Amino acid sequence: MAITVIEATKLETFKNFRLISGISGLSREVEKVGILDWEFFSKSEWVFNEGEFVLTSLLFAKDNPEFILEAVKELVKDGATGLAFKNIYYNELPMEVIDYSNENSFPIFVFDNSVYFEDIITEVMDRIRFSENHELMESKIDILIKKSLNKNTVKEIALEINSSFKENFFVFYCKNKKYIHSDALISFMESLKRKKKIGLHSTALKYRNGILIIFTEDRLELKNFKNNVDYLINTLGIHVPDYYIGVSNLHSTLVELDHGIKESLFAQKTGEVSSLAFNYFNDIGIFSILMPFIDEPWMHSFYNRIIDPIKSYDEKYNTELFPTAIKYIESDGKIIETSKALFLHKNTIRYRIGKIKELLNMEACEGSFYEQLSIAVKLYKIYNL
Numbered sequence: 001m002a003i004t005v006i007e008a009t010k011l012e013t014f015k016n017f018r019l020i021s022g023i024s025g026l027s028r029e030v031e032k033v034g035i036l037d038w039e040f041f042s043k044s045e046w047v048f049n050e051g052e053f054v055l056t057s058l059l060f061a062k063d064n065p066e067f068i069l070e071a072v073k074e075l076v077k078d079g080a081t082g083l084a085f086k087n088i089y090y091n092e093l094p095m096e097v098i099d100y101s102n103e104n105s106f107p108i109f110v111f112d113n114s115v116y117f118e119d120i121i122t123e124v125m126d127r128i129r130f131s132e133n134h135e136l137m138e139s140k141i142d143i144l145i146k147k148s149l150n151k152n153t154v155k156e157i158a159l160e161i162n163s164s165f166k167e168n169f170f171v172f173y174c175k176n177k178k179y180i181h182s183d184a185l186i187s188f189m190e191s192l193k194r195k196k197k198i199g200l201h202s203t204a205l206k207y208r209n210g211i212l213i214i215f216t217e218d219r220l221e222l223k224n225f226k227n228n229v230d231y232l233i234n235t236l237g238i239h240v241p242d243y244y245i246g247v248s249n250l251h252s253t254l255v256e257l258d259h260g261i262k263e264s265l266f267a268q269k270t271g272e273v274s275s276l277a278f279n280y281f282n283d284i285g286i287f288s289i290l291m292p293f294i295d296e297p298w299m300h301s302f303y304n305r306i307i308d309p310i311k312s313y314d315e316k317y318n319t320e321l322f323p324t325a326i327k328y329i330e331s332d333g334k335i336i337e338t339s340k341a342l343f344l345h346k347n348t349i350r351y352r353i354g355k356i357k358e359l360l361n362m363e364a365c366e367g368s369f370y371e372q373l374s375i376a377v378k379l380y381k382i383y384n385l
Contacts, residue, residue, distance in 0.1 A: 002029035025105035050079030082107035151255035171264040175210030244271035266291035306376035
């Protein structure tokens with residue numbers, strides 16, 4: 001497991017690092033950190049490994065600047081990730097070192113005396129271990145939601161995630177409406193852990209591009225459910241309108257953890273589809289049926305049967321039937337509201353809806369027509385997230 005150089009530069013000990021060269025190598029992965037001093041440089045065999053980020057004072061080159069290029073060449077040859085030197089003896093590097101670094105996408109940084117090698121090594125390795133743990137936890141969540149598991153296995157995995165879990169739980173999943181890089185999410189997780197904002201019996205995880213929290217207690221009652229959720233939101237310090245949030249139903253046994261996780265993910269995704277920031281699974285209506293089967297061939301077949309004729313007609317005749325269909329469903333099948341939303345005469349909307357019915361051979365199926373078109377439009381929004 002590893003972090004990238006650019007992720008490392010966002011750590012506290014790297015705040016005074018200045019990149020000198022090798023900018024195209026910032027995506028290289030750091031697996032460990034080592035120190036280059038005179039003893040290592042004077043050995044006939046190097047001790048650095050592929051994926052190692054190297055720290056040095058350049059003491060070995062104090063009186064021989066040509067040694068720097070020789071050292072960098074050896075590091076590149078060995079597959080090292082990058083080099084950072086403390087500005088004790090040098091503030092800048094010879095031009096040939098910079099050129100070689102750029103040519104080989106080998107990042108080189110300079111930093112001052114405000115930070116010790118040991119602190120850099122500790123923070124980088126802590127972040128790597130933290131990242132490894134999150135990747136492991138994410139893989140366990142994937143197993144829970146993607147595999148068909150028996151109840152005993154679900155509970156075993158639940159207790160592998162947190163051996164202090166209680167039986168009563170709900171799952172909370174939130175995802176920022178803006179893209180958040182994974183290292184920012186991990187930093188947020190580290191902050192929660194450091195400030196002890198998540199209790200012993202609950203767990204906060206980075207999952208996909210969001211935060212997944214499994215909240216457990218000895219007792220969780222329906223009458224206090226929303227208070228528990230509000231408490232969690234306040235604890236996280238998140239501004240609800242900036243997120244899509246999904247909350248599962250209450251569950252009274254850990255053998256249902258796989259269902260609870262799926263419920264929170266489905267509720268969150270429904271928010272993305274419907275542009276609602278907050279959703280309880282119990283309130284998402286027909287989406288609670290559509291979401292679990294979204295990848296089934298039968299669902300795709302139904303979707304294509306309804307949507308393809310409409311879109312094909314629009315493409316052939318340069319019409320606007322499909323946008324009208326979407327707004328018609330969003331307006332609960334009300335002609336006047338649809339006409340106002342599209343700034344069109346109501347008779348134009350009636351004509352377009354009639355044309356859609358004709359294309360689908362549903363002229364005499366008013367109730368069934370709306371039902372099927374509504375489902376198809378919802379599927380369209382899900383497939384096009």
